[in-house]
Amino acid sequence: MAQSPGIPMRSHSGSTYRFDPGALCLELLTTGGPGEFRRYEVLHAPGDLTAWAERSRLTPTPSLEVSDAEVAAARRLRDALFRVTTARALHNLAEAADPADVADVGTINEAAAHAPLVPAIGPGGERGWAGTADGTRLLATVARDAVELLTGPFAHRIRMCSPGNCSLIYVDTSRPGRRRWCSMEHCGNRNKVRTLRARRSEDH
Secondary structure, three states: OOOOOOEEEEOOOOOEEEEOOOOHHHHHHHHOOOHHHHHHOOOOOHHHHHHHHHHOOOOOOOOOEOOHHHHHHHHHHHHHHHHHHHHHHHHHOOOOOOOOOHHHHHHHHHHHOOOOOEEEEOOOOOEEEEOOOEHHHHHHHHHHHHHHHHHOOOHHHEEEOOOOOOOOEEEOOOOOOOOOOOOHHHHHHHHHHHHHHHHHHHHO
16 A cells, blocks of 8 residues: 555644545545535535545546546445444444444445556656546545455554544554554644643643
């Protein structure tokens, strides 16, 4: 899994920070989600999916032709990924969690069964993509990344950010495996501030 500077995010206070979830499939979860997370939905039109691809760790950004149907498919895949990875994160915490829904797993597998984006070497030796780059190939690439993550050596490192009001999912690829926050500059810093305030209150 290639490293990435992260997805640009905006907090409730309006400040910006970067969130690196450690995997392409988890980057898709920053576009919204099922249930209460529907209010954060950003995938409404083909241009929204291509804009996400530009922010993602795909390098270089493929030149995509996306249909409305593929945007709907992206939302279905994302929601399935959201539920499956959340269930895995709770399982990794040894909390009571329902197993991943069979239908959600099927959605991921169905997307992964399509042909993915194909990397290629350009005329100048640069990395590029071969053939047609459409939304279905993009989603197949994302789904295959999810299969690799959920069945691979980092599956037990899938985590949810520690604060109770943050539901961002990431995979801890650090060597010690002790990452607790979606981002040190966001939730990590907020926790430090709360801890400092609590200590000052105890001192008084």
